[in-house]
């Protein structure tokens with residue numbers, strides 16, 4: 175456990191979620207203070223058609239600049255980035271995003287593991303990974319990679335998740351630094 | 366997981382020994398591809414993978430094929446095809462002859478979709494579709510015009526969403542688990558290998574589609590390839606990219622005007 179580590183020291187925070195995670199984000203986003211000291215990347219499993227509507231939904235909950243990522247977009251602190259439907263989202267060493275439409279991983283594209291692993295590669299200890307509600311094992315391998323690279327890992331408390339499976343898998347297979355409910359996450363992000 | 370330097374080593378082997386240049390591909394993605402092959406083909410270490418690539422010609426072929434991503438579908442992003450129907454084809458109607466280039470066509474689903482659009486706009490008889498890819502295997506599939514039956518249902522839905530009103534299944538005959546597209550469509554297609562990294566422009570086109578290929582390149586290579594396209598497009602011709610690709614970072618952007626909200630640009634200078 176890394177009780178004294180704070181999220182605000184990270185250069186990037188990546189949040190991954192599946193079924194039941196949109197509600198959590200709708201609660202988290204308004205709690206983010208401006209200016210945000212890190213870049214926030216959100217990777218959700220979603221239907222390929224719902225692209226813009228999800229960005230619109232989140233935009234109602236934050237005044238921070240929010241983007242649906244396009245290939246080679248530059249990553250800036252203070253901005254929120256949404257992984258587009260149907261592409262894996264990767265991070266390059268030059269601080270840009272790249273997209274990839276290769277095979278689904280864990281039945282998912284975007285896959286949370288892919289973004290977590292790629293971000294861990296680039297940001298190492300300057301990365302925080304947060305895994306939310308979902309009915310899929312995606313994210314566990316990614317959290318492991320973040321931890322191995324020295325980053326901070328946070329998992330939603332399974333009994334507070336709409337679908338407990340995804341956070342449960344992560345807790346069974348990794349040792350997250352924090353296991354928190356939404357209020358706990360908000361508090362940690364504010365610190 | 367292999368290290369950054371190991372990827373660099375492998376890519377310079379490919380270039381020096383075989384002339385395949387992947388050095389300007391988007392690094393994060395290529396690294397994932399290499400890691401995937403390391404696991405898939407059960408190499409105990411990076412050194413063994415490297416040895417195999419350097420010394421086994423058969424394996425090299427597989428390696429290069431698997432390094433690139435060939436995922437594709439018919440009428441992918443139906444709204445893009447709808448815009449082609451509504452905004453692009455009407456502007457080409459008056460031409461005596463229409464040349465289309467599909468750069469990075471993979472197994473050809475995009476080319477067959479385009480041929481159907483042209484047919485429905487009554488333009489196919491005076492069109493030629495040049496379809497190129499780096500990988501000869503995928504071109505072999507495309508050339509045959511035979512595809513799995515299973516995804517046809519979804520393609521048919523995409524087709525309708527793109528504004529198609531005919532019976533989609535009238536474009537092919539089904540046999541067992543496969544469908545063969547009508548000769549009428551294939552007759553207008555020319556397939557050939559072409560490497561966007563090292564080969565030149567080979568004609569002037571009215572429309573170039575290069576979708577979901579540039580995402581695999583770094584910014585410098587993207588810009589070079591877009592310049593190649595620019596040299597291959599006549600005035601008022603069109604360029605179509607993948608749904609998350611953009612001209613925004615490229616030096617040719619001033620000469621182009623985006624058509625509506627889809628990833629289609631028209632050369633205006």
Ligand SMILES: C[S@@+](CC[C@H](N)C(=O)[O-])C[C@H]1O[C@@H](n2cnc3c(N)ncnc32)[C@H](O)[C@@H]1O
Nearest residue numbers: 433434437469471498499500560561562576577
């Ligand atoms: C993901 S597929 C895209 C297929 C189709 N255009 C679509 O959007 O559905 C990418 C294709 O680009 C090809 N490709 C990759 N590098 C290339 C290069 N240097 N020159 C030509 N084709 C290349 C790959 O072989 C692959 O078939």
